[in-house]
Structure formats: structure tokens, C-alpha cells
Amino acid sequence: MKIKRFVAADMRTALRMVRAEHGPDAVILSNRRTEEGVEIVAASNYDEDAVQRALIEAQRASEPAPAPAAPTPAAAPAPAPHDFAAAMAAALATPTARAVSVLPPEVVMAHPAAPAGPAPAASAPAPEPAPPAASPAPTLAAVPAPVAPADDEQLRAMREELAQMRAMIEREMHRLTDERLRGSPVRLAAMELMEDYGFDAGITRDIVLELPADTPMHRGRGLMLGLISRRLPVCPVDPLEAGGVIALVGPTGAGKTTTIAKLAARFVAEHGPRDIALVTTDTSRIGGREQLYGYGRQLGIAVHEADSDAALIQLLQRLQDYRLVLVDTAGLGQRDRALANQLNWLRAARNVSTLLVLPANSHFADLDEVVRRFGPARPQGVVLTKVDETGRLGSALSVVVDHQLPLTWVTDGQRVPEDLHRANAASLVLRLEDLRRAADKPNIPEADHAVA
Incomplete structure (x- = not known):
């Protein structure tokens, strides 16, 4: 194994020097910013077992001896516990590690977390290292974190350093890609x-x-x-036609209850009200169940309540003869502690399909968090609501693509059921420009409107 320190004005030049010296199979051990620019420590022919043994030997060397021993003329000072590179160099220079790997003199450097200064040199001259193996794909692999160092603080520091190094390389690669584009x-x-x-x-x-x-x-x-x-992933089958029990989950204000009313009205128009039932688990929020009861009366559909997981299971067993059962869950924020309990109800009830309701007028990061928080519900698809209330539909579409959640329906208004549409990828991308222009239009004062 050959380890060497590279110093350059910027990260791109330093990575080019690493590739030229060690080849495409180089392993980056550490990086830091210096007065000269950027410092990278890289290795070729990386041997993780040798590094593990080196860390163990360095740890033993740094521990105080139980009894004073006679000094050895060739003994080198013990490295500091936080000086990872110096400790590894000193340990690899011991006779037990020399059989596996020998460090050249230029390898010894200070760890990024330690102050820069002279480091102990290797105790034996290094033989000529073997040339690195050539590979057709020029990639740099990140060094894996050691699995068993004795110092937990050192392990955390190394993990943080590796995470920072990876983020730095990704940012640099993205910048280069953007410049090329x-x-x-x-x-x-x-x-x-x-x-x-x-x-x-x-x-x-x-x-x-x-x-x-x-x-x-x-x-x-x-x-x-x-x-x-x-x-864009689109569900090829209409869940309404498939039937069964469908539960709608999502954050507060996403439009779950209104969407259920639109779905129920669409089903009633095609199959009649006798084969459908509505269930609400939103029994604690003021006005939550009353809204669903109002839709049920208008459509002539029976509405039922469930205030616990056992009550939901029993209720679904009684309604198993219905062709379609729509479950309206309580509107909870993605960080609400009661969310886990709500999702457990659905997991306890078998044969329940879950659809995640996402409001299109939210930011990408917020929608991404919603998908992650509602992940335990295992949603089989997405209902995209409030499309008419956003000028940046790309945020919601990006989340759908990232998580590969099939789109089932799209809603773009409050009318029941006229503003409910089956998801269509071509239709959605064609609306991107119209929605952006509508959002960028100036507001029209009320005085400009004709008064009847």
C-alpha cells in the first residue's frame, strides 16, 4: 500500500494529481484546506485489514504501560490519539505490520483535526511500491470507516470527516457537470x-x-x-375500478376529505351508491367528520366512524361486502407524534390499499419530508391535489420521480367531482408552462371587474 500527500490550489487539481499518481483505484484517506489551497491524502492498493491492525497497534502504543520499562534507542514518540494519519504511519512501521505494508517517508502528515506540524517519519526505508492496477473507469472510492477503534470520539470524528469529504466531492462534481451543461x-x-x-x-x-x-x-x-x-410514474390501473378498501393519508390541509368526496361522487355516477361506504378516523378534530357526513348525505352514501385500531378492524369486517370502501384518515402534520399511531391502525387492518395525498403547492423539501414520514403506511400511489394553486408544479413532480410513487389522480379545484382527473404524464408536463404564466401574472384589482 502506498500513501502520499497532495497539495494543490483547488480540489479539481488535487484530484487530477491523485489520479495521475495512484491511478483510478485510489482511496482518499483525508482532506483539509491549507494556506496553499487543498490537501488530500490518498492511497493505492488499499488494504483495510492492514489499516485496522495499524490502528490497534497505535492504540496500544498510546496507552500508558503498567510498569516502567527500559528505554529503547530506536523508540519513536507515541502519536497523539487524535492524529489518525500519524498513528497509522507509526503502527504500520512496526515489524508486525511491515510484512503487510510499508509506508514511504512522504506519507506522514497531520490529520485535519490536529494542528499542522512535523510528524514522525517511518522507521524503515520503503521498498519500491508496485504500480497501481489500471482500470477503464476513472473513479475514486471513499475509504470505509474503521469498524472497531477503541475511541468512540475518534470514530465519530472520522465519520464526520468522511461525510464532509464526500459532500465536497459531490459538490465539485455537480459544479463541473453544470459548467459542462x-x-x-x-x-x-x-x-x-x-x-x-x-x-x-x-x-x-x-x-x-x-x-x-x-x-x-x-x-x-x-x-x-x-x-x-x-x-413520471403513472398507475396503469384505476383504483376505483379495482375496488376494495382504499385509505387516503397525508398532512393537514392536503385535501383528503374533499378528494374522497370527489372519488365517491365519481363512483356513484358509474355504479350507484349501494356498493360504496365511507369511513372516517378523524373523530377528535372539530368539524372533521361533519364535512364527510355532509358529503355522504348529498351522495346518499353511509358514513361510519372508527376511533381505534380494533374498531377499524371490526368495521371493515362488517363492510367487506361493499365493492368500495374509502377511509378518510385524520389530518396530522408529518412531525406529529400521533402520526405513528394513526399509521399503525392501517397496518393492523389487512387488505387496505393506501394512497398518499400530496398538495402540489408545497416546496420540494417539505413534500420530500412528507413522503418519508408517511413511508410506514406503504402508499401504493399518490393523489396530487391543488394543482391549480401552484405555479411551480415541478417540485411535486420531482418528489414523485425521486420516490417512484405512481400518480393515480390529480385535482385542480373544489368542484365535486368535475375537478378530479386521472393522472396523465403528457397532460401534466404540458400544464407546466400554463401554470407558471398564470402564477406570474399581476393581480387584477377588484375595481377593474364589472359589477352587476
Whole structure:
């Protein structure tokens, strides 16, 4: 194993030096910023077992001896517990580790967490290291965290350093990719347009990379929309036609109750009110169940309540002869402690399909958190609501693509059931521009409206 320190003005130059010296199989051990720029410590022919033994030997060397012993002329000072690189170098220089790997003199450096200063040199001259193996794919692998160092604080520090190093490399690679994309006019225009639509940076980069650099400008937008449409997952089967028990879950204000009324009205128009039943678990919130009861009276559908998991199981057993049962869950925030209990009710009841209701007028990060928090419910699809209330539909579509949750229905208004539509990928991407322009229009004063 060969370990060497590289110093350059920026990260890109340092990584290029690592590739030139160690080849594509180099392993980055540490990195830090210095007065000269960026310092990277990398190794070739990395042997994790040797590093583990080196850490154990260094730990033993740093522990105080039980009894004073006669000093050895060639003894080197014990490295500090937090000096990972120096401790590894000193331990690998011992006779037990020399059989596995020998460090060259230039390897010894200070750990990023320790102050810069002279480090102990290796105790034996290094033989000529073997040349690194060539590989067709030029990639840099991150060093895995040691599994059993004795010092928990040292382990945490190493993990934090590896996480920071990985984030730094990812940011640098994304910056290089963005610079390359901006070199093509059609790709630059597509990137700016997707950002205006509200798409996440990750999916924007992926879509624009698929766009040929020599595409004519007048065809760029159409090709970009086609690439987005191909990535959108859409449920091929209408859950209403499949029937069974369908529970709608989602955060407060997502529009679950109104969506259930639209679904019920659509089913009643095609099959009649005798084969459908409504269930609400929102028994504590003021006005929650009253709204569903009002929709039930208008449509001639029976509405039932369940205030516990046992009551929900018994109720669903009584309603098993119905072709369709729609369950309206309580509106809870994604960080509400009662959310876990609510989701446990659905998991206890068998044969329940879950759909996640996502409001399209929310930010990408908030929608992503909602999907993660409601993950224990194992949603089989997504109902996208409030599409008419956003000008940046790309945020919601990015979340759907990232988590690969099939779209089932889309709602864009309060009318029951006219504002409920089956999800269609082509229709959604074609609305991106219309929604953005509608959101950017100035407000029209009430004085400009004609008064009857």
C-alpha cells in the first residue's frame, strides 16, 4: 500500500494529481484546506485489514504501560490519539505490520483535526511500491470507516470527516457537470426553464444530460418535456375500478376529505351508491367528520366512524361486502407524534390499499419530508391535489420521480367531482408552462371587474 500527500490550489487539481499518481483505484484517506489551497491524502492498493491492525497497534502504543520499562534507542514518540494519519504511519512501521505494508517517508502528515506540524517519519526505508492496477473507469472510492477503534470520539470524528469529504466531492462534481451543461445553448435554456418550473436540481441535471448538445433551439423545449414525461410514474390501473378498501393519508390541509368526496361522487355516477361506504378516523378534530357526513348525505352514501385500531378492524369486517370502501384518515402534520399511531391502525387492518395525498403547492423539501414520514403506511400511489394553486408544479413532480410513487389522480379545484382527473404524464408536463404564466401574472384589482 502506498500513501502520499497532495497539495494543490483547488480540489479539481488535487484530484487530477491523485489520479495521475495512484491511478483510478485510489482511496482518499483525508482532506483539509491549507494556506496553499487543498490537501488530500490518498492511497493505492488499499488494504483495510492492514489499516485496522495499524490502528490497534497505535492504540496500544498510546496507552500508558503498567510498569516502567527500559528505554529503547530506536523508540519513536507515541502519536497523539487524535492524529489518525500519524498513528497509522507509526503502527504500520512496526515489524508486525511491515510484512503487510510499508509506508514511504512522504506519507506522514497531520490529520485535519490536529494542528499542522512535523510528524514522525517511518522507521524503515520503503521498498519500491508496485504500480497501481489500471482500470477503464476513472473513479475514486471513499475509504470505509474503521469498524472497531477503541475511541468512540475518534470514530465519530472520522465519520464526520468522511461525510464532509464526500459532500465536497459531490459538490465539485455537480459544479463541473453544470459548467459542462452550460456550454451548450440548448442545454442551458432547458436547465433555466426547468428551474423556473420548480424542478429539483438532481432531476434537472439528469434530464438536461439526456438532451443532445446539438439539438436545435426550437426543438429543445419539446424534447425536454418528452424526457420529463417518460420519467413520471403513472398507475396503469384505476383504483376505483379495482375496488376494495382504499385509505387516503397525508398532512393537514392536503385535501383528503374533499378528494374522497370527489372519488365517491365519481363512483356513484358509474355504479350507484349501494356498493360504496365511507369511513372516517378523524373523530377528535372539530368539524372533521361533519364535512364527510355532509358529503355522504348529498351522495346518499353511509358514513361510519372508527376511533381505534380494533374498531377499524371490526368495521371493515362488517363492510367487506361493499365493492368500495374509502377511509378518510385524520389530518396530522408529518412531525406529529400521533402520526405513528394513526399509521399503525392501517397496518393492523389487512387488505387496505393506501394512497398518499400530496398538495402540489408545497416546496420540494417539505413534500420530500412528507413522503418519508408517511413511508410506514406503504402508499401504493399518490393523489396530487391543488394543482391549480401552484405555479411551480415541478417540485411535486420531482418528489414523485425521486420516490417512484405512481400518480393515480390529480385535482385542480373544489368542484365535486368535475375537478378530479386521472393522472396523465403528457397532460401534466404540458400544464407546466400554463401554470407558471398564470402564477406570474399581476393581480387584477377588484375595481377593474364589472359589477352587476
